[in-house]
Amino acid sequence: MKLGIALTSLLGVLMASRAEPCQAKNCVAWADSWGAALQEARERNVPILLTVQQDENPGCDAMFPIFNGDGGFIRASRQVVCVMAYMQFKDRPHGTRKVKVGNQVVEMCKVINGITCEVHERCVGAVANFMSEAKFDIPVQIWVKPDGKEMRDLRFSGVEGQSAGEMLSAMKKALDKVPGPKLSRDGWEKLNKLLQEGSEHLAKYDFKKSIETYKKVKDAKVTAPHFTRKAEEALASINQHGEYLVEEAKQLHATDPKKAKEDLERVAKDFKGLAASQKAEEALKTLK
């Protein structure tokens, strides 16, 4: 069986989707980079919290325990995308500690849980998108819409830092400013995994399982527009391929009616739930 053009290009697109598992479930799921944060925020339709921290700053020292171990904050943080911008002193690097993630042992930052020093240093680059001042008080909390624009009224900058309650209150306001359905970090990981499975079934020409999987994404109770669109696009392309197979079988009918009938029966069965299946059923009736 050859794949129609639409389906082949769809496979390329879908195989690129990925779900980055959080490094540990008991820490904030820090984004790997500003680019990754923007993509995740768009896919989940949620705001981004960009926090700017530094060493030997009493306000930051007071905030680290929130990021590292405040269960209420860590759970709530999964409603948004979190980015840690933290430049360590060059002569006094944070150092690493070994953490078990699944079956692997990885070296993570000694100061902030669930992140490597490389990632929190890389994310410092994002600060210039919002702050051009030569001097500002640290810590800073910046709240950003999924389109990358800052919610300026929610910005905090002050040497005293923020409490978990103050950050949660800002988080609620930030969430209220983003209209439409939103996905938690866990929901996003789950739907990305389903999209991945759908494309894997498709790569094996298992249209039935692929359709079932994309329908799960399309009909998910908790979702965001990105996933509904992805699933609808995938189902439309699979259907297009099914209709192409129906047309091919109809043409084949003149020379090999037995094979044509078998092909149509297979499309009717494998593409159940899509228009292509009905078209195959109709063709089977008229070609009798």
Ligand SMILES: [Zn+2]
């Ligand atoms: Zn570090």
